[in-house]
Amino acid sequence: MSLHLSKEFPRFYGRRIGRKLSKSGILALKAGSKYILQYDRFSEDLLNFNKKIVLEIGFGDGKNLINSAKQNPEILYLGADPFLNTTVKCIKQILENNINNIKIWPDDIRKILDLFPSKSISEVKLLFPDPWPKLKHQKRRLIQINFINSIYKILKTNGTITVATDHKILKSWILEKFQAKKKFEWQIEISKDWQNRPKDCFLTKYEEKALNEKRITSWFVFKKK
Ligand SMILES: C[S@@+](CC[C@H](N)C(=O)[O-])C[C@H]1O[C@@H](n2cnc3c(N)ncnc32)[C@H](O)[C@@H]1O
Structure with missing residues (x-):
């Protein structure tokens, strides 16, 4: 994939690649190349779909992305994650399930946030x-x-961002940062709302791990006013 990036982006600190890809992984990557979003063809690849778009950032092994796409074929799901090994796992599942409403950006989401027209997600x-x-x-x-400002710009009015965490420090950080942006409204009706996974999200690998290790998970939905 060729990237012509003129701008400086924040450094990415996570892993891009773990174990060497297996033969089947390399084959899946080839076979699934049509699902990979190309930076140079961003509009053609994504926006010409003319569908409602849901963006999942850091999809990991893709459990939520795949299940959501299967359940809602009328929606286009864009998943971004720079970690190649889990991206390959996700592409294998897309191929096995013959899914046609997913596009993958196999890199840092911050590199493409400026490419989305405002109010497109x-x-x-x-x-x-x-x-x-x-x-x-x-x-x-x-x-x-x-990051919050970029998300605000690309979301449609009344669009939402759902953030989950099992980490105490990050939980406070999420609330502090989103509540500082006055034009995001925390969607909470009863005090326990933040303890329950929203109905439109599926169990992920990290949620499962947190639950097995008896950590409380927190779910925040912020709506763009
Ligand atoms: C802790 S894992 C959670 C994975 C998955 N959402 C789950 O719940 O199982 C965080 C994921 O975010 C991805 N990630 C980290 N920084 C990212 C970035 N700047 N853009 C997109 N994805 C990112 C990582 O590669 C990793 O797969």
């Missing part, structure tokens, strides 16, 4: 982002003021 899902719990690493967290 209906929903954003950010499920269990890396918490970077140490104070000295807080700049590495994805949720920063610039």
Whole structure:
């Protein structure tokens, strides 16, 4: 994939690649190339679909992305994740299930946020982002003021971003950062709302891990006013 990026982007600190890809992984990557979003053909690849678009940032092995796409064939799901090994797993499932309403951006989401026209995305899902719990690493967290401003710009009016975490420090960080942006409204009706996974999200690998290790998961939905 060729990237012609003129702008400086925040550095990405996570892993891009783990174990060497298996033969079947390399084959899946080839066979699934039509699902990969091309930077140079962004509009043709994505916006010409003329469908409601849901963006999932950091889809991991793709459990939520795949299940959502299967359940809602009328919606286009765009998944972004720079970690190649899990992206390949996700592409294998897309191929096995013959899914046609997913596009994958196999890189840092911050590289393409400016390409979306304003008000083009209906929903954003950010499920269990890396918490970077140490104070000295807080700049590495994805949720920063610039990121929130970009999400605000690309969301349609009344569009939502759903953020989940199982980490105490990140939970406070999420609330602090989103509530500082006065034009996002926290969707909470009863106090326990934040403890329950919203109906339109599926169990992910990281949620499962948190539940097995008896950590409380928190779910926040913020709506663009
Ligand atoms: C803790 S994992 C959670 C994965 C999945 N959402 C789940 O719940 O199982 C965080 C994921 O976010 C991805 N990620 C980290 N920084 C990212 C970025 N800047 N853009 C897109 N994805 C990112 C990582 O590669 C990783 O797959």
